[in-house]
Amino acid sequence: MSDIIVAVDGPAGSGKSSVSKEAARRLGFAYLDTGAAYRALAWHCLDEGVDTADAAAVAARIDDFDYAIGMEPDRYFVRVGGEEITADIREPRVTAVVSQVARVPEVRAGLTALFRRLVSEHPKPGVIVEGRDITTVVAPDAPVRVLLTASPEARMSRRSAELGSESTESTAQQLASRDAQDMRVVDFMNAAEGVTTLDSTELDFEQTVEALITIVRAAPTA
Numbered sequence: 001m002s003d004i005i006v007a008v009d010g011p012a013g014s015g016k017s018s019v020s021k022e023a024a025r026r027l028g029f030a031y032l033d034t035g036a037a038y039r040a041l042a043w044h045c046l047d048e049g050v051d052t053a054d055a056a057a058v059a060a061r062i063d064d065f066d067y068a069i070g071m072e073p074d075r076y077f078v079r080v081g082g083e084e085i086t087a088d089i090r091e092p093r094v095t096a097v098v099s100q101v102a103r104v105p106e107v108r109a110g111l112t113a114l115f116r117r118l119v120s121e122h123p124k125p126g127v128i129v130e131g132r133d134i135t136t137v138v139a140p141d142a143p144v145r146v147l148l149t150a151s152p153e154a155r156m157s158r159r160s161a162e163l164g165s166e167s168t169e170s171t172a173q174q175l176a177s178r179d180a181q182d183m184r185v186v187d188f189m190n191a192a193e194g195v196t197t198l199d200s201t202e203l204d205f206e207q208t209v210e211a212l213i214t215i216v217r218a219a220p221t222a
């Protein structure tokens with residue numbers, strides 16, 4: 001059982017994955033990227049020829065979804081049915097349909113149960129769990145809950161720098177449209193009661209990691 005659960009939510013490109021992974025590494029904690037599971041299920045649907053716009057067809061895939069994820073910050077991997085798909089789930093064709101998969105209630109219920117099991121089974125002294133609904137749905141009782149934000153301009157320029165090849169304009173459009181679709185399901189733009197907002201717009205990567213670690217260390221149970 002992980003003692004300290006650190007819940008981190010925020011919009012696309014705010015730095016959730018990279019900052020959470022590095023903070024977990026320095027704290028000796030595990031790290032759970034929940035977006036990877038939604039991406040992996042979307043990849044699986046595409047692989048099986050399932051129409052991702054068909055909610056019932058997508059929901060039918062959740063019960064036998066054979067998913068594995070690395071929660072060691074230095075040994076991150078994603079597998080479905082034993083096949084390693086760590087890089088595949090970041091492909092634009094997956095990113096384009098992941099919000100359709102994530103809006104299906106049966107998918108959210110199934111993956112939420114999976115995340116809670118993974119968090120409870122991990123042997124590290126703590127775990128940082130990042131996504132969109134961790135502070136509100138997956139782990140609302142976590143002793144540390146953070147909303148990681150950044151201005152739309154900062155998020156878009158970070159994401160387009162990361163993707164390199166695509167034009168900044170199309171990256172910005174895709175990011176904004178995915179956030180808008182995701183916001184219909186769960187609010188990750190406004191901090192829920194008791195959630196600390198960490199705005200990284202004016203912080204570099206190192207400063208953001210340090211700020212998150214400071215919040216974790218200041219928590220009563222940490």
Ligand SMILES: Nc1ncnc2c1ncn2[C@@H]1O[C@H](COP(=O)(O)OP(=O)(O)O)[C@@H](O)[C@H]1O
Pocket residue numbers: 010011012013014015016017018019158159162200203204205206208
């Ligand atoms: N504070 C920051 N300043 C500059 N770049 C950052 C900062 N935080 C994260 N990044 C970079 O921005 C990109 C997007 O971060 P990522 O962790 O993938 O975001 P998210 O998981 O929220 O979508 C990555 O290349 C990451 O290294």
Ligand SMILES: Nc1ccn([C@@H]2O[C@H](COP(=O)(O)OP(=O)(O)O)[C@@H](O)[C@H]2O)c(=O)n1
Pocket residue numbers: 011012013014017034035036038039098099102130131132133134178182
């Ligand atoms: N807790 C979560 C995490 C991700 N998601 C969905 O999964 C998608 C991919 O999440 P991600 O964290 O990999 O996205 P990025 O912000 O890293 O691009 C999001 O666009 C949401 O549709 C979700 O619904 N709930």
